[in-house]
Amino acid sequence: MEVKETRNEGLKRGYQFTLPAAELAATVDAKLKEAQPEIEVKGFRKGKVPLAMLKKQFGPRVMGDAMQDAIDGALKKHLEESGDRPATQPKVEMENGEGWKEGDDVVVNISYENLPAIPEVDLTKLKLERLTVPAEEAAVTEALENLAKSAQNFEDRRKGSKAKDGDQVVIDFKGFVDGEAFEGGAGEDYPLVLGSNSFIPGFEDQLVGAKADDEVKVEVKFPEEYGAAHLAGKDAVFECKVKAVKAPKPAEVDDELAKKFGAEDLEALKKQISERLEAEYAGAARAVLKRSLLDQLDNQVKFELPDSLVEAEADQIAHQLWHEENPDVHDHNHDSIEPTDEHKKLAERRVRLGLLLAEIGQKAEVTVNDQEMTQAVLRAARQYPGQERAFFEFIQQNPGAQQQLRAPIFEDKVVDHIAEQAKVKDKKVSKEELEKAVEALDEL
The missing domain is CATH 3.10.50.40 (Chitinase A; domain 3)
Incomplete structure (x- = not known):
């Protein structure tokens, strides 16, 4: 098959594949001969159907399969040899499709956007603060009082x-x-x-x-x-x-209250509350650290982005925000939503960071194991009480849905990997300071 480059601008690539008619015909004959021993047609014994009759009866379908196999094989070989990584599914168009007839060469135009080369990042130069908040006595007391009210x-x-x-x-x-x-x-x-x-x-x-x-x-x-x-x-x-x-x-804050909530005594309940509060604080602090990490990467690392990915992300952001502003509309029967410059700017950030984290994760051999996926599926299934079985079946049969669950787990594991390489300094803050830091996350 002849391959000719037709476009090479930035990340945009275009190629013309030409499959000679003689090569295609030989492939069709070979496929028919391979199947001939197993074919039965009325009036002929099994395996004795003439090749000409097989070609007349099955030729068009085999021709279509041969074309598809040849194009797929040529594209796969081209990507392996060139090292290109298409950002989205390559667009394949048959140039002479309408007027093509048997005996003509098959000419196919293929276009795609290539994923950019991701620059190396020295993760050890990143400087991060990890906010720490102890579970203060006042917060524990407040939590106990709330439990007492709930048990009133x-x-x-x-x-x-x-x-x-x-x-x-x-x-x-x-x-x-x-x-x-x-x-x-x-x-x-x-x-x-x-x-x-x-x-x-x-x-x-x-x-x-x-x-x-x-x-x-x-x-x-x-x-x-x-x-x-x-x-x-x-x-x-x-x-x-x-x-x-x-x-x-309100119930008395005593050992009896503790037992109502599954603790041995009041001291054990206080310890449980302390641990829960500190886990909540740690989760919030991690979100702040993650934002700082992503902000630094976004500022330090620049590379060309595939327009197709940015446009798709901007459309998704605009659509999601529109539905948040119009909660009464649950379907998609509405006018098209044009992304704003702000949507496009946010889309560029998300695409850039997504590609960068994927590259770092791949080089670090970060993976999502079966146990982590199972836990993610179970968490998601809780959102559909009574329909868990149907949800599990949907996930099993839908690779796209699996990827939606896998992606955030992968991202968090890559963030953890980056944080391990970076210079991280612990900073003790108050609960109020942590809350302000979390509120600031909504600014983007």
Whole structure:
């Protein structure tokens, strides 16, 4: 096969492959002869069908296969010899496709953008700060108090006391729409915490100030997006009988509280909270360190980027941000979204860093093992309760979905590898300073 270069500008490459007709015909004949012993046609014994008949009956299909095999083989050989690494799937077009007939040479034009050469980076020159935050006593105490509130009980208020926000009212209720009681709109001895927003908007507000033995008519309107279509947007009246008003009483911070949360005693619970807080702080500090690392790499390393990758990334960023600004639109039936200069700038950063991290990871032989992938799949499956099996099957059958799960794991492992080579200095900071550093991450 003859190969001729037609374009070599920056990262853009173009080649013309010419497959001689005689070479193609010889390939077709060879394939037919190879299959001939196994072919049966009415009127002929197995393996005795004339080659001319086979060519007439199966020739066009075999010709198509031979063309595809020849082009694929030529492209593979070309990439191996040239060392090119296409950024995306090469575009393949048959130049004389419409007018081609048997006996003509096959001329194919192939174009792609080559991945750039990634410059070497001296990782030892990177200077990073690792923020460290100890679990202070005040933070542990605050966490304990929150646990006590979550484990709170309710005690009857003094007779005649008015219900306050945060109180629990025990009620019987019955709901009516257009004067008719509706299914599921009644309950007895229901413990409702005012301010919990567990009932229809506006319902709990109208019980603030109620006393035990009061009868209250609560007038509300079901939300337009309410789950039951026959009630959505409808006005409703609930007849409520207040049977008790109870004040919240946080649980005591003691060994009994600790046991409720699976610890042996209070000291063991404090230790668990301390470890959890420090793990949370470490995770936040790692995100800050990672941003600093990526910022330094982005500033220090520059190389030409494939337009196709940048354009695709910019389109994805613009599309994602548009949906975040329009959360009510769940499909893609909307006007095209034109990326802004800001989107393109961010896309360039992401593509540059993605290519750079991939190169560093490949040279360092960073891999994602089966156990790490299994854990990632299990974490992702938790987002689809009741559909885990279907999710597992989808992942198994979809290499693209597997790559989406693998990519962030690979990136984090490469970041860890880079941090091990860099000069890292630990810096002790307060919880508030760490929070400010994390908030600053949203600036990009």
